[in-house]
Amino acid sequence: METFEKIHFLRRMIQIRIFEEKLTEYKLNRKINGPLHCCIGQEAVSVGVCSALSDNDYIVGNHRSHGYMIAKGANINLLIAEIFGKNTGTNGGKGGSMHVNDTSVGGLGSSAIVGSGIPIACGAAFASMYKDKGNIACAFFGDGAVNEGVFSECLNLASIWKLPVLFILENNGFAVTTALDDVSFTSELYHRGEPYGIKSVQVDGQDVEEVYNATKDAVTSIKHGNGAVFIEAKTYRFHEHQEGAAYARMADVGYRNKQELAYWIDQKDPIKLYKDKLIDKGLITNSEVESIYSEEGIKIDKAIEFANESPFPDNSEAYQNIFIK
Numbered sequence: 080m081e082t083f084e085k086i087h088f089l090r091r092m093i094q095i096r097i098f099e100e101k102l103t104e105y106k107l108n109r110k111i112n113g114p115l116h117c118c119i120g121q122e123a124v125s126v127g128v129c130s131a132l133s134d135n136d137y138i139v140g141n142h143r144s145h146g147y148m149i150a151k152g153a154n155i156n157l158l159i160a161e162i163f164g165k166n167t168g169t170n171g172g173k174g175g176s177m178h179v180n181d182t183s184v185g186g187l188g189s190s191a192i193v194g195s196g197i198p199i200a201c202g203a204a205f206a207s208m209y210k211d212k213g214n215i216a217c218a219f220f221g222d223g224a225v226n227e228g229v230f231s232e233c234l235n236l237a238s239i240w241k242l243p244v245l246f247i248l249e250n251n252g253f254a255v256t257t258a259l260d261d262v263s264f265t266s267e268l269y270h271r272g273e274p275y276g277i278k279s280v281q282v283d284g285q286d287v288e289e290v291y292n293a294t295k296d297a298v299t300s301i302k303h304g305n306g307a308v309f310i311e312a313k314t315y316r317f318h319e320h321q322e323g324a325a326y327a328r329m330a331d332v333g334y335r336n337k338q339e340l341a342y343w344i345d346q347k348d349p350i351k352l353y354k355d356k357l358i359d360k361g362l363i364t365n366s367e368v369e370s371i372y373s374e375e376g377i378k379i380d381k382a383i384e385f386a387n388e389s390p391f392p393d394n395s396e397a398y399q400n401i402f403i404k
């Protein structure tokens with residue numbers, strides 16, 4: 080991998096982190112309507128996976144999709160405008176944070192319905208195969224989706240039809256406040272792809288290069304016609320399930336222990352780990368990292384300004400883009 084690619088990985092992860100930290104402030108100051116689910120702590124998965132995809136490969140997200148869309152190259156002005164409910168947003172301001180999308184970079188949409196992106200990605204993969212387009216579809220989902228029937232149905236179909244689909248499971252150990260160990264016979268969730276004859280691998284989701292390399296191998300295999308691949312990325316969510324929700328504040332003292340959270344934040348922050356690695360290898364200096372932070376911060380501030388200055392959708396637009404005539 081070239082040095083410029085490595086620095087790009089670092090920059091992208093920093094961009095996602097600043098994007099979500101700034102929006103969290105807005106949410107806590109009640110300046111964003113609707114929920115805001117952040118992927119802070121999980122940025123290496125978004126960046127590692129999306130950097131291994133081509134521009135014309137599809138992605139389908141879920142309720143926690145800012146990172147995927149940014150990593151795939153979505154326009155941050157339009158993403159923030161969407162989260163602010165403004166008519167310049169990616170969905171005309173009607174979707175908000177849980178539905179961010181950018182079709183120009185292969186986004187097929189994000190949805191709040193847990194697991195619902197998995198069949199959509201399979202459908203897109205089928206269409207691509209049927210039309211001989213050569214691209215793949217990638218579904219992102221969390222450990223909460225794995226115990227849903229749709230997961231099993233889709234893996235079975237993907238296997239039997241050899242669909243060009245990549246399943247990316249971000250296993251952060253919790254579905255809201257439900258610990259994985261309380262609801263799954265194994266916490267090694269990549270095993271759940273094996274009964275379907277799907278190549279299934281586990282990666283350290285805090286290591287952006289490991290995620291990237293595994294995804295690159297998977298994409299190569301899928302594009303050679305070998306069918307679906309299932310990647311489980313072990314990761315951890317540093318913030319609560321969503322920003323500022325009353326139950327999230329309660330959960331903060333309940334469902335996970337503070338030492339565990341502190342360990343992940345101190346020892347397993349994907350940005351800190353990668354920054355230290357690049358500095359140790361002499362590929363970047365501390366002051367260059369500082370410059371990345373300030374450049375990306377300025378970009379996000381400008382995107383927020385753009386979103387703030389954009390109008391809300393007009394009432395007359397309420398029923399637009401809902402029904403197909």
Ligand SMILES: Cc1ncc(C[n+]2csc(CCOP(=O)(O)OP(=O)(O)O)c2C)c(N)n1
Pocket residue numbers: 142143191192193194220221222223224251253254255320
């Ligand atoms: C079908 C469905 N069931 C329940 C919910 C409520 N819900 C929203 S997010 C969530 C947890 C999802 O956990 P996971 O899939 O692990 O993703 P994470 O939030 O950890 O990123 C639940 C249960 C929902 N939105 N959709």
